[in-house]
Amino acid sequence: MDLQVENVAKSWGEIQVLYDLNFSLGENEILCILGPSGCGKTTILNLISGIIRPDAGSVRFSCEGKTGYVFQEPRLLPWKTVYDNIAFVLKHWMSQDELDKTVKGYIEMMELNQFKDAYPRQLSGGMKQRVSLARAFAYNPDLLLMDEPFKSLDLTLRFSLIKLLLKLWRSQPKSIVFVTHEVSEAILLGDRVCVLSSKPTYVKDCISIDIHQEEREISDPRLLMIEGKLYKLLAEE
Amino acid sequence: MSNFSIRNNFRWIISVICGLILWNVLSMIYLEYVIPSPEATIKALLSLIASGQLFYFARITIGRAMAGFSLSFFIGGSMGLIMGLNDKVHDFLRPWVTFLQVSPTISWLLIAMIWFGLGDGVAVFIIFIATFPVMIINTIEGVRQVDPNLVQMAQTFEVPRSCLIREIYIPSILPYIMAGASIIMGMTWKAVAMAEVLGATTGIGAGMSWGRVNLETPEVFAWTLLLVTLGFVSEWLLIRPLQAKFSWWK
Numbered sequence: 186m187d188l189q190v191e192n193v194a195k196s197w198g199e200i201q202v203l204y205d206l207n208f209s210l211g212e213n214e215i216l217c218i219l220g221p222s223g224c225g226k227t228t229i230l231n232l233i234s235g236i237i238r239p240d241a242g243s244v245r246f247s248c249e250g251k252t253g254y255v256f257q258e259p260r261l262l263p264w265k266t267v268y269d270n271i272a273f274v275l276k277h278w279m280s281q282d283e284l285d286k287t288v289k290g291y292i293e294m295m296e297l298n299q300f301k302d303a304y305p306r307q308l309s310g311g312m313k314q315r316v317s318l319a320r321a322f323a324y325n326p327d328l329l330l331m332d333e334p335f336k337s338l339d340l341t342l343r344f345s346l347i348k349l350l351l352k353l354w355r356s357q358p359k360s361i362v363f364v365t366h367e368v369s370e371a372i373l374l375g376d377r378v379c380v381l382s383s384k385p386t387y388v389k390d391c392i393s394i395d396i397h398q399e400e401r402e403i404s405d406p407r408l409l410m411i412e413g414k415l416y417k418l419l420a421e422e
Numbered sequence: 423m424s425n426f427s428i429r430n431n432f433r434w435i436i437s438v439i440c441g442l443i444l445w446n447v448l449s450m451i452y453l454e455y456v457i458p459s460p461e462a463t464i465k466a467l468l469s470l471i472a473s474g475q476l477f478y479f480a481r482i483t484i485g486r487a488m489a490g491f492s493l494s495f496f497i498g499g500s501m502g503l504i505m506g507l508n509d510k511v512h513d514f515l516r517p518w519v520t521f522l523q524v525s526p527t528i529s530w531l532l533i534a535m536i537w538f539g540l541g542d543g544v545a546v547f548i549i550f551i552a553t554f555p556v557m558i559i560n561t562i563e564g565v566r567q568v569d570p571n572l573v574q575m576a577q578t579f580e581v582p583r584s585c586l587i588r589e590i591y592i593p594s595i596l597p598y599i600m601a602g603a604s605i606i607m608g609m610t611w612k613a614v615a616m617a618e619v620l621g622a623t624t625g626i627g628a629g630m631s632w633g634r635v636n637l638e639t640p641e642v643f644a645w646t647l648l649l650v651t652l653g654f655v656s657e658w659l660l661i662r663p664l665q666a667k668f669s670w671w672k
Contacts, residue, residue: 256571256575260574
């Protein structure tokens, strides 16, 4: 699914959050949106998902389709097991056999076999976020919005979840908008990285990364150069 | 058993013993028809058991209490859920809930006696009127406390509203519903006794009324003891197991 965000503005009362915001997303592309804390990154995702409407400008999609969401917090139902949390978003439109196959497939892919009957309170933060990722991919959206999903995790866990996310994306390609304030996440994941200003927020620049995600290593000099560029863009007034 | 629960049980036993001692002392100061001794109360209780009246009246009162409690639990819980989910319904009905909450139960009792005559109808009606506003208010509060992030998650994944209510709202509000059930269970025993004192010729309340008329204060105390025991038993055998059952995931 393609996405065009054109000249979008949004205010909350007196505060102008977004101003003349422009970016696009191509079919099966991962677009990372990088910006300082509090610049309105979540507002952008809420505009795309239709939870809120822009004051000016437009958000246009190339076709009708489903939108999935991975939130900052895993947002799992505490009274449901891992299996049932994933099944929860599928069972109203999927047959029982298909649902069982789909849920079990994602549980296996996310290496959660041992925990399929566990409740969220029995899982670590990383495991909970894996369930949240599995739920979003099992829903099979055309567009996946990810709102700093690895924010509360340590570096090692974050890199392992990035690998899992790429594994899911390769097995089921889809357009992803990944919002983050971590440069390392953006350069490991993004086909393109758009850098946001602070409020009122606009896109300072978008940088393409022409290295296949599978070949990316955080210590790769080419990536380090892009990382430097991104830091410079972030620091610019 | 952990040290904590041993210590708690010990305090509990000490508290009961202190209460019994105080009761005994007061019964020595006042005449028996004012405050009967624990011994006289137990004798009255045994005599009620021997005559078969205790079990007969207890069965009738328990039946009425459970009928009133169940009506209040299901109707109050459902109305609370609807009012919590829909602001228009809430705004329309809320003044009437407050009206029922603040209107004196004794007024309803007198009205119910005119409407239903003496018997089961009065007791069940009074329990319902006295308790169901509490059930409604507790359930509304539960709905208000549902995690908006979970609701937003379900809406983002286009989960139908019926499924949202069944799988997010109801499990979320169950702790509030069970807290409401615990409160109305206690209120039920008080309400049924009051209704039976004036509005029935059978049941524990009616037994109390006969005891008062005949100045058989030990009998009044014996019936009260039975009612309190029923209150504890219902809390331990019904409410607490249900509370544990509905919060297994916590």
